[in-house]
Amino acid sequence: xxxxxxxxxxxxxxxxxxxxxxxxxxxxxxxxxxxxxxxxxxxxxxxxxxxxxxxxxxxxxxxxxxxxxxxxxxxxxxxxxxxxxxxxxxxxxxxxxxxxxxxxxxxxxx
Amino acid sequence: xxxxxxxxxxxxxxxxxxxxxxxxxxxxxxxxxxxxxxxxxxxxxxxxxxxxxxxxxxxxxxxxxxxxxxxxxxxxxxxxxxxxxxxxxxxxxxxxxxxxxxxxxxxxxxxx
Numbered sequence: 001x002x003x004x005x006x007x008x009x010x011x012x013x014x015x016x017x018x019x020x021x022x023x024x025x026x027x028x029x030x031x032x033x034x035x036x037x038x039x040x041x042x043x044x045x046x047x048x049x050x051x052x053x054x055x056x057x058x059x060x061x062x063x064x065x066x067x068x069x070x071x072x073x074x075x076x077x078x079x080x081x082x083x084x085x086x087x088x089x090x091x092x093x094x095x096x097x098x099x100x101x102x103x104x105x106x107x108x109x110x
Numbered sequence: 111x112x113x114x115x116x117x118x119x120x121x122x123x124x125x126x127x128x129x130x131x132x133x134x135x136x137x138x139x140x141x142x143x144x145x146x147x148x149x150x151x152x153x154x155x156x157x158x159x160x161x162x163x164x165x166x167x168x169x170x171x172x173x174x175x176x177x178x179x180x181x182x183x184x185x186x187x188x189x190x191x192x193x194x195x196x197x198x199x200x201x202x203x204x205x206x207x208x209x210x211x212x213x214x215x216x217x218x219x220x221x222x
Contacts (some may be wrong), residue, residue: 004152009150010111032209034210034211041216042215042216043114043200043202043213043214043215043216044153044200044211044213045213046160046212049209049210076172087152087153088154097155097158097169098155098211099150100145100149100152100153100154102151103152104147104153
């Protein structure tokens with residue numbers, strides 16, 4: 001059974017305090033690892049797609065990396081507007097149905 | 111482009127009532143999905159479609175039905191609503207099954 005586990009469940013940071021969010025996955029034949037941002041009361045918004053171990057992608061203060069077992073979302077010098085829930089999803093080659101983690105709720109205090 | 115649109119935004123149903131959640135996309139995407147999201151939980155796939163006339167069950171299909179008569183629309187039908195169906199429902203679309211999913215704003219449904 002495909003599984004995606006995100007940690008921590010919640011993270012509080014001071015503005016400028018860098019940190020990382022973890023997404024561990026167990027899927028049969030990874031076809032894609034996705035990161036989304038979700039603001040309260042809104043639908044998830046796409047951030048990154050990673051397809052193979054060693055791949056990295058960056059966008060402003062965010063950087064996503066991928067290994068054979070997990071993905072990290074690194075947040076460098078976060079700002080209060082980075083506060084949101086970050087969701088990770090893995091698509092397996094077996095079912096092609098995405099499996100989502102429960103998300104990490106990030107709060108950045110000014 | 112409007113992207114993915116969903117109606118209604120909010121709805122309160124009584125137990126046993128039925129309703130249809132509407133979803134439309136204007137990106138000419140073949141793949142469309144329905145998810146539910148409960149507090150503190152991830153997104154659970156209800157149904158998905160790989161093209162007009164083709165639908166398949168996801169992880170939690172019981173109590174729901176879907177149809178896909180056009181590329182643009184993918185309505186979700188709730189028959190005999192139950193309190194366990196209280197949730198936020200998201201529709202999404204993608205151009206390919208391993209491609210980025212674009213989500214709608216969601217429908218918050220309460221069944222009392």
